[in-house]
Amino acid sequence: NAVIYRADYQPPAYWIDTVDLCFDLDPAKTRVLNKMKVRRNPQVAPQPLKLDGDELNLARVLVNGQGTSFKMEGDRLVLENLPEGDAPFDLEIFTTCAPAKNSKLMGLYTSNDSFFTQCEAEGFRRITYFLDRPDVMASYTVTLRADKQKYPVLLSNGNLVDQGDLDDGRHFAKWVDPHRKPSYLFALVAGQLVCREQKITSRSGNDHLLQVYVRAGDLDKTEHAMNSLIASVAWDEARFGLPLDLERFMIVATSDFNMGAMENKGLNIFNTKYVLASQATATDTDFMNIESVVGHEYFHNWSGNRVTCRDWFQLSLKEGLTVFRDQEFSQDLAGEASARAVKRIEDVRVLRTAQFPEDAGPMAHPVRPEQYLEINNFYTVTVYEKGAEVVRMQQTLVGREGFEKGLAQYFQRHDGQAVTCDDFAQAIADANPGSHLANNLEQFKRWYSQAGTPRVKATTRFENGTYEITLSQSCPPTPGQAAKEPFVIPVAWGLVGADGREVAGGMQVMTQATETIRVDGLASEPVPSLLRGFSAPVVLEWDATDAQLLALLEHDTDPFNRWEAAQRLGVRRMLDAIRGSGAITLDDAYLQAMRSILRHPKLDAAFKELVLTLPAETYVSEQLDEVDPQRVHAVRESLREQLASALAGDWAWAYEEHKENGAYRPDHVSAGRRALAGLALTHLCIAARSSGDTVWPGKAYQRFKDASNMTDRFNALSALVVSGHELSRPALDRFHGMFRGEALVLDKWFALQAGAPDRGGNVLPVVRSLMQHPDFNLRNPNRARSLIFSYCSANPGAFHRADAAGYVFWGDRVLELDGVNPQVAARLARAMDRWRKLAEPMRSAAREAIARVAAKPDLSNDVREVVTRALA
Ligand code: BAL
Ligand code: ZN
Numbered sequence: 001n002a003v004i005y006r007a008d009y010q011p012p013a014y015w016i017d018t019v020d021l022c023f024d025l026d027p028a029k030t031r032v033l034n035k036m037k038v039r040r041n042p043q044v045a046p047q048p049l050k051l052d053g054d055e056l057n058l059a060r061v062l063v064n065g066q067g068t069s070f071k072m073e074g075d076r077l078v079l080e081n082l083p084e085g086d087a088p089f090d091l092e093i094f095t096t097c098a099p100a101k102n103s104k105l106m107g108l109y110t111s112n113d114s115f116f117t118q119c120e121a122e123g124f125r126r127i128t129y130f131l132d133r134p135d136v137m138a139s140y141t142v143t144l145r146a147d148k149q150k151y152p153v154l155l156s157n158g159n160l161v162d163q164g165d166l167d168d169g170r171h172f173a174k175w176v177d178p179h180r181k182p183s184y185l186f187a188l189v190a191g192q193l194v195c196r197e198q199k200i201t202s203r204s205g206n207d208h209l210l211q212v213y214v215r216a217g218d219l220d221k222t223e224h225a226m227n228s229l230i231a232s233v234a235w236d237e238a239r240f241g242l243p244l245d246l247e248r249f250m251i252v253a254t255s256d257f258n259m260g261a262m263e264n265k266g267l268n269i270f271n272t273k274y275v276l277a278s279q280a281t282a283t284d285t286d287f288m289n290i291e292s293v294v295g296h297e298y299f300h301n302w303s304g305n306r307v308t309c310r311d312w313f314q315l316s317l318k319e320g321l322t323v324f325r326d327q328e329f330s331q332d333l334a335g336e337a338s339a340r341a342v343k344r345i346e347d348v349r350v351l352r353t354a355q356f357p358e359d360a361g362p363m364a365h366p367v368r369p370e371q372y373l374e375i376n377n378f379y380t381v382t383v384y385e386k387g388a389e390v391v392r393m394q395q396t397l398v399g400r401e402g403f404e405k406g407l408a409q410y411f412q413r414h415d416g417q418a419v420t421c422d423d424f425a426q427a428i429a430d431a432n433p434g435s436h437l438a439n440n441l442e443q444f445k446r447w448y449s450q451a452g453t454p455r456v457k458a459t460t461r462f463e464n465g466t467y468e469i470t471l472s473q474s475c476p477p478t479p480g481q482a483a484k485e486p487f488v489i490p491v492a493w494g495l496v497g498a499d500g501r502e503v504a505g506g507m508q509v510m511t512q513a514t515e516t517i518r519v520d521g522l523a524s525e526p527v528p529s530l531l532r533g534f535s536a537p538v539v540l541e542w543d544a545t546d547a548q549l550l551a552l553l554e555h556d557t558d559p560f561n562r563w564e565a566a567q568r569l570g571v572r573r574m575l576d577a578i579r580g581s582g583a584i585t586l587d588d589a590y591l592q593a594m595r596s597i598l599r600h601p602k603l604d605a606a607f608k609e610l611v612l613t614l615p616a617e618t619y620v621s622e623q624l625d626e627v628d629p630q631r632v633h634a635v636r637e638s639l640r641e642q643l644a645s646a647l648a649g650d651w652a653w654a655y656e657e658h659k660e661n662g663a664y665r666p667d668h669v670s671a672g673r674r675a676l677a678g679l680a681l682t683h684l685c686i687a688a689r690s691s692g693d694t695v696w697p698g699k700a701y702q703r704f705k706d707a708s709n710m711t712d713r714f715n716a717l718s719a720l721v722v723s724g725h726e727l728s729r730p731a732l733d734r735f736h737g738m739f740r741g742e743a744l745v746l747d748k749w750f751a752l753q754a755g756a757p758d759r760g761g762n763v764l765p766v767v768r769s770l771m772q773h774p775d776f777n778l779r780n781p782n783r784a785r786s787l788i789f790s791y792c793s794a795n796p797g798a799f800h801r802a803d804a805a806g807y808v809f810w811g812d813r814v815l816e817l818d819g820v821n822p823q824v825a826a827r828l829a830r831a832m833d834r835w836r837k838l839a840e841p842m843r844s845a846a847r848e849a850i851a852r853v854a855a856k857p858d859l860s861n862d863v864r865e866v867v868t869r870a871l872a
Contacts, residue, residue: 001861005371006313012131013044016138017088021128025146025190027100027110034095034128036138039088051077052125052132053095054107060094077129093129102126103779103820111256112215113150114191116269118262121312121375124183134182134309135418144190145172151190153213157181157265159247179245179265180416182308187264189213189252196222200230203237208244213252214275221276224287224666225251228294235295235329240407242302249301251275251294255743258781258823259379261293263300270297273744273782279664279709281745284674286710287666291333296326307414312375316367316448317421319379320387324395327388339668341559342606348534348560351389353619355381356539359453360622361833362869364478368421368448373865376823382451389537390447394425396490396535397444397509398432406431421448436488436509443511444488451478454487456510457541462525467495469517469528471510473538479872486513492535492558495519495526500555507535527551532558544568550593559607566597566611570639574620577635578628584635586642594643598650605658606672609679614639617796621837628839630758633797637757644683645690655680664709671711678715685723697725704731714748721756746775747786754790758798764805767791778817781824788813792831799831800838804845807832811849814863815856822860829853829866847871 017037024031040046053075061070063082071078083089102109107126108117117123125132142156148171154163158177165171193213200208210229212222229251236242251268253275261270274293277286303325304318327347331340358364358381365378367387372378395403406428413427425445429438437444454475461468471491475484487510494505503526504519519526527548531540552565569590577584597603597611617636621627644651658677661670681703684696700719707713717735720728732749739745754767770776770787777783792799792810799806810831817825835846853859854867 001373003371003373004375006311006369009311009313011041011044012133012136013041013047014038014049014131015041016131016136018141019130019138020141020143022143023145023188025099025115025144025151027113027115028098029096030099030108030115032095032097032128034093034130036091036093037088038091040082040086042086049079049082049091051079051093051129052122053077053129054122054126055102056095056097056126056129058093058095058129060092062090062092064090065092075125095128097127104823105256105258105781105821106823108188109256111254112191114189114193114254115146115151116189116252116254116256117187117264118258118269119186119264120184120262121315121379122184124186127186130183132183133311134184135311137180137182137308137416137418139180140177140186142175142177142186142188143172144175144188145170146190150192153189153191153193153195155187155189155213155250155252155267157185157187157267177265179305181265181305182418185263185265185305185308187262187267187269189267189269192216193252194219195250196226198226198230200233202233202243204243206243208233208246209248211248211250212275213250214272215253218253218272218276221278221281224277224282225270225275225290225294228291229298231291231333232295232298232329235332236299236302236325239328239332240302240325240404242411244301245306246301249298251297255782256780258821261297263297263304265301265305268297270294271782273747276744277666279666281710281739281742283711283714283748284666284671286744288330288671292326292330295329296322299325299329302411306416307411308418310418310420312372312378313368313370314420315375315378316383316387316390317419317424319384320367320389320391321424323384323388324391327392334668338559338604338607339672341563342604342610342668342672344533344560345563345607345610347385347388349616351381351385351537352622353616355385355537356453357618357622357834358382359386359451359478360476362479362836362872363830363833363866364451366449366451366481370449370480374822374826374861376862377826377865386537393447393488393490393536394428394437394444396492396507397437397488398428398435402432402435403428421445436490440488440509440511443486446485446487450475450484450487451481452476452484454484454489454536454538455541456489456491456531456536456538458528458530459543460528462522465520465522467519467522467526467528469493469530470514471508471517471530472514473510474513479869486511487536489536489538491530492532493517494529494532494556494558495522496529496551496555496557497522497526498524500551502557505529505532529556529558529561531561533560534564546572546589550589553593553597553611563607563611566593567615569593570614571620571623574615574632574635574639575623577638578620578624578631582631582635584638584642586639586646591643591646595647595650598647598654604669604672605676606668608654609672609675612643612676612679614643621796621834625837626839627834627837628842629796629800630802633758637797640683641686641690644687648684648687648691651680651683651687655684659703659712674709674711674715678711678719681716682719682722685719685725689723689725697723697727700725701727701731705734710745714752718752721752724757724759740775743780743782747782750776750783750786751790754787755795756798758795761798761801761803761805763791763795763798764801764809768809779820781821784817784824784828788817789828789831792828800842802841804842804849807845807849811853814853818856818860818863822862825860826862826866829863829870832870835870 020035022033106123144154154173156175162174195213197211253272257271303321409431410427489510491508497503549565658673688696704716
């Protein structure tokens, strides 16, 4: 229960070379026989062997076949009388555990009468005593024994080398993993599963068997996951020369899973949310997410599994890199430049609405954290998404080809090793001597060590045909880091002339606190386009005029900054209203600009949808020193209503123009059309609320009933719910009736109601009553997230109530969940991260609610760490 520090890293005192595990699977009491070959690490002074364990029943310990003395230090099993010298010895440990009682979903657990494992980060110690740390890599042989009728499918990592029947209706399967791996990549699955399989031959001519395992009845929802896997294998080989190194690659879906998915070697275990999709049950977003998560887990096979982390502080080594790789994969699959830009905007939106607040709050930490109490709390948007931006900047600084060379260098140098973020950056730099990265490597690595979002302030001057842009960087203090040194910041820039044409452009690689870009010989003052493509994860402080932003929205050749101009125009109007009287009337210039984007003959529908979507409430709130979330919500709603009413004719045109897509395909072009039609329908229903019109809500209801796919159906349902139309009730009831057997669709049904716009405090009572719904189940993470998180974390206008009832609900749920699944509880605890920014009386009420949670004596480390930091 102590804080762990990166600076305290010590190499392991022992190595474990081989592990032979034998499981007798039983939900109530599973027996685990673990035979290891262990040897001392000659580089470390002799000391006892201390094995990690958690909630295990220890039955026997043998060293070289003989009973031995041992003692317990907390959860650790300590062996002192071990053979002298460096020669390997046999260590045999026999334990039992209770998978059916494992509601934490870490280690070995049951879900729907099947067995699954989750070992990252520290779940393997809940299966057997072990050196459960990523720098101890071993060769695994696994034998699974279980009732044949109940558990006909028995899977583990690697290759199936033997199987057969045993007495009493039991059977066995023996698996050998040809690759050494750390314990967090171990996996087993046993249950009644069916699989879709596909044989493929890779570019290099090797044959592989790909399998996707699901429950019977779900097989018709696995085609997209399989296609995504096939595409992932091909992409990694084509783009980075990284082939599949296994004969067999399996994906298994389970509906009880803490995370999205897990990259266990050769046996990825997935949340059903990221596997199952059919046009009737999954939206376009679900299809895209499946593609990217399947890609992400597959890409880990190299970036994570072949080269892993020395310790958990290095988590971003594999996660930042693999998010970067999955983002690139999705962009490459999207194809055209405009579709790539849409994906980039979506990724940046996640970063700015989730990671920037994290970087400014009590849980702020560097991409490579310095300390943790519970590592599960550090699977964060900082480690993942900001980590990916840090990798992306390295690519920017060495160029795309240089980055490919750098990655090849990294894998060549470190294949089979457990390494650090420093090793990664060093390899990329070494492969690119003379590059901006190589020339500034130590300074660049501050991105790994300094927390907080840097701010780049831009000021401009035009005199005698010379345009100057002065850029100054700073970074606010974060917990434990009062002062920051300058970062290396690549700022992609361009100048747009008065006639809308590009007049200059380049990349300023900032290394100093202040730098100036100068362009001579200009006939008139241009408009600067800065941080193109979001070339660095910073806040750009630029006091642009409306005219400059409107010019960029119309002319910028950089689609990201075109979108960004619209965001700035929207944010400015919202902030003016929030800081002012709370009321605002949208100006013609803004409305006209939005109209011309909506009606633009050449722009993609997906891009239009992004431009016409107002900045999120959380993003707007981050721009304020003190936040009244209800006021932010009210202002955004007011703007949306005006946008809806003023452009009603244009929205009607957009809906009619984009609503028909022919046969459903989840490709980017038709998904973009559906997205824009959905946004239009929402605005038309919102406009109908003020005008009293019944035609559009009626059309939305009809669309909801007749839709041929989930995207259109859900968008129509959402339009009714968001606009608060009375037809939303029968539509919600009908939706539930149609999909009562589809867990993932019911998650959407819960989430939509919990995330609905608040009208006079009506959402919390709905959430409370949905907690009593027969389909609600707190123990299922997806369901808990769909109802509770959708309310507490994703609906600020409804959650932050002046009467504090939202906070009381939050505290009760955190404590309730902590008794079931601390990892999920700690995520929910993070809903209060930004409490210090709240206006009174919410701030005091929030502090009281957090203090009430913190006062509970037997809190998990997970929740304790979050609430303690929040109050610090
Ligand atoms: N390694 C945990 C799940 C993921 O990031 O792929
Ligand atoms: Zn990952």
